[in-house]
Amino acid sequence: MTSAVIQEHAVADAGRGLYAVTTGPDGALWFTFAHSGQIGRMIPGEEPTTYQLDPAGQPTIIVTGPDGALWFTESRAHRIGRITTAGTATTYPVPSRDGGPYGIATGPDGALWFTEMNADRVGRITPDGEATDFPLPVTGAYPSAITAGPDGGMWFTMNQANAIGRIDTNGAITTHPLPTDAAAPVGITAGPDDAIWFVEIAAGQIGRITVDGTIDEFPxxxxxxxxxxxxxDDNGKLWFTEWAGNRVGSITTDGKIEVHDLPTPRSEPHGITLGPDGALWTALENGTLARLTITGR
Known part of the structure; x- marks a missing residue:
């Protein structure tokens, strides 16, 4: 059994809607403020910097792109954004009007891939801003997070279709229904075991899917x-946030789960990333970045 040391670093007031966090190519943490339309940057141990975008744009997920910049979705403004490590931002409209982009990830083809929640589509945008998208084979799917898989495809959650999807870089789509009804998958990432791992927000489970479509679920x-x-992380574990439980948890590839309570009640953890300092960092909606390190075995 391990124990966690959790340190909280306030970066904004709660009203800004701190949402997602990622590690940039510059050794800094980059994060989004969904309510205030801002992007933040912080080197661990230093003061944060904030860059103002469209106040109503609702920046959500942010990742490092193939070009050394940070890329993010603006769900309410229906745009894909790019910000350099120096803070210069550019935005591009998504192909579908009112598409509601949410998840975004770098693909194996040197482009960024994103989901359009409102349009039931998965999109692709090149580093120079050329965007295309592909319709899903179902409607009302609400595609959410997306990640590059170990097989050269992009894997994504279909929140309202209760399925995991896969899209080839040529646009061919396959879907895999989940065993648990109404599980509502959201976050997804490639694991250390050549499988894809995801969370089921409505079922309270962690899921694992192999590249051949075999699914396991862990309550x-x-x-x-x-x-x-x-x-x-770098040690063969997957880490997840529990938004309502006010916790951060880990799961091993054989399904062993440990959870750690956050110090501040009702802090509402959302995004999580392995930081540039080797610790886990999570974005709390109360305006705090929490740093988590593990002791013991």
Whole structure:
């Protein structure tokens, strides 16, 4: 059994809607403020910097792109954004009007791939801003997070279709229904075991899918914890946030789960990433970045 040391670093007031966090190519943490339309940057141990975008744009997921810049979705403005490590931002409209882009990830083809929640589409944008998209074979799917898989495809959650999808870089789509009804998958990431891992926010479970479509599900100790985001570390574990449970948890590739309570009640953890300092960092909606390190075995 391990124990966690959790340190909280306030970066904004709660009203800004701190949402997602990632590690940039510059050794800094980059994060989004969904309510205030801002992007933040912080080197661990230093003061944060904030860059103002469209106040109503609702920046959500942010990742490092193939060009050394940070890329993010603006769900309410229906745009894909790019910000350099110096803070210069550019935005591009998504192909589908009112598409509601949410998830975004770098693909194996040197482009960024994203989901369009409102349009039931998966999109692709090149580093120079040329965007295309591909319709899903179902409607009302609400595609959410997306990640590059170990097989050269992009894997994504279909929140309302209760399925995991896969899209080839040529646009061919395959879907895999989940065993648990109404599980509502959200976060997804490639694991250290050549499988893809995801969270089921409505079912309180962690899921694993192999590249051939075999699915396993692992119930959390608190099925009402509302797991939201998931990321890999450097030690063979997956880490996830429990939005309603006010916890951060880990799962091994053989399904062993441990959870750690956050110090501040009702802090509402969302995004999570392996930081530039080797610790796990999670974005709390109360305006805090929480740093988590593990002791013991």
């Amino acid at each position: 959390l100790p608190d099925r009402a914890g509302r797991p939201h985001a998931i990321a890999s």
